[in-house]
Amino acid sequence: MIRLTQYSHGGGCGCKIAPEKLQQILHQVPLDLGNDRLLVGAGTSDDAAVYLLNPDQALVLTTDFFMPIVDDPVDFGRIAATNALSDVYAMGGTPILALTILGMPINKLPTEVIQAIMQGGAAVCQSAGIPLAGGHSIDSPEPIFGLVAAGIVHPQHLRQNSTAQVGDRLILTKPLGIGVMTTALKKEKLSPEAYREVLTVMTQLNRVGIQLGANPMVHAMTDVTGFGLLGHLLEVCRGSKVKAQITASKIPILSPARTLAAQGIFPGAAERNWNSYRDGVILALARPDWETLLLTDPQTSGGLLLAVAPEGVADILTLLAREGYEHATVIGECKTGTPGIEVQ
Template sequence: MTTDTGIFRLTQYAHGGGCACKIPPGELEAVLADLLGEPLSDDLLVGLGTGDDGAVVRLAGDLAIVVTADFFTPVVDDPYDWGRIAAANALSDVYAMGGRPLVAVNLLGWPRDVLPFELAKEVLRGGLAVARDAHCHVGGGHSIDDPEPKYGMAVTGVADPDRLLRNDAGVPGTPLSLTKPLGLGVLNNRHKRTGEVFPHAIEAMVALNLVASQAALEAGARCATDVTGFGLLGHLVKLARASGVTAVVDAPAVPYLDGARESAASGYVSGGTRRNLAWVEPHTDFGSLAEIERLLLADAQTSGGLLVAGEVPGSPIIGRLVERTEYDVIVRG
């Protein structure tokens, strides 16, 4: 049996979309605060403590494994594109740690009595295509009957333990580079509400952060994170706290996808973005920056770029790290 995927708008079968459906960072921190515990050994190089993109365990002197998992509800209506985006987003966590993905397993939730399972096959086919682009094995996975469609991957990679990209390694005086433009959240929300398709946003989301990660390592960077559901400002707050520094953002230097500013001005701002802004506002000096600019900087990204403490060739510099102040982030308009 064949199914016309166009008659099903997948974004209408979920309450949120993409990384905008993440649990708000403030709520997450409160839950995890008492669960840190002591590591079993010093071989756990990166754990829960700094809220980094993946866990890292040393296996031998020059070899460590990077482990992560990421999944979310549909961010676009096309099942194949959703699969590609979700896979690129999951793989990004390994790249954000300076690693190379080796093997992934699928994580699938599907409302089997509501949506044809042929659509799920297209989702998985999209994930497999991106994993192959990354030269990453896909070795199976796990699926459940779920009221909402959800898809992602658990990924294992390898890295040099002495050349990791960590969110707690920021140093004052270092520039900040951003490897993908912002605005994915507002464009995705506009797509969900109107059905308009934004091919340039899909192209950005399916693009692997492989080249950016390699360029950052070759440039000598040791501090990075990827920009996803907590928005640029949310991830920057976490990086600044973990590194004991303050981040200064030059707002006019931040790049945006075509149509993002117009979409934000027209009200296509997700609830996840507004929660991001509410969380970072007490810890950020915005000066007189307009609310629309604040929302864009807090826009909940899906499969965004890397935020690197260091100069990455071909990527704009959007600010710098400075000595710690009373704020985590200072935004200059």
């Protein structure tokens, strides 16, 4: 049996360049260039670019790809495609088509394995109701798969990561712990039952983002991926100029991930994330290092993080429960103060 994770040095959104290093790379790179139709560009580290087509339509465009996070090729394709489409949903958009990004060590992986990866991605696109309309491929030393995803959103339904308001409640729709559990998989320390549990989370489309974007009670939205909960929340705080106060005990975490984290099983990206943005986080209570690292654990195809007006929270939680997000919960709120995060 071929184990895809043996062909890559990292996997899933844990492959991302650390936030601090990425800022150094992008420093002084000319981005956006002042285009009036560019509604969302690179300035706030949002999930996708958004370009105004006409008064009623804006194009949402994003790309996401990574190396294998699991060994099964169909599952890898499904996870990568679900993760890429999440960026469109996180903007309140409806996907309309996708293109494949494919890099494979052609002389190492059998053709049928590569086909299976593609089939997994195509199945997710079919589930989302969009065509997989083409793409690009290269012969690369490590396996890479992902999508370019395009969507449409009404400008009034566009949701960004930089529009949270003081008083908003913060809701997380999926549990954390994906990076921990997939690292355990690579170390052959994850049970079949735990694998099925984390796979279910990673392959759940965030299509509820379409309904959330149309709800005026949802002020801001982003998805939680490679920079972990604290990293993506910090982007919300800095872009919105608010302070977030969250309660660690309220944050949903996959049960097996807690056990594994306490044993010291973490992807290297969890610590890289923490070192990159720890200056923006206050830990109000003493806690074991592994509990903090769960909050920086890179998520692959993670949940949506919402900033919701207090009077809309009950309806949003009801919607999320109805759509199958059983772990969705309020984890904190936005307050006045220096942009940053206080973890209680």
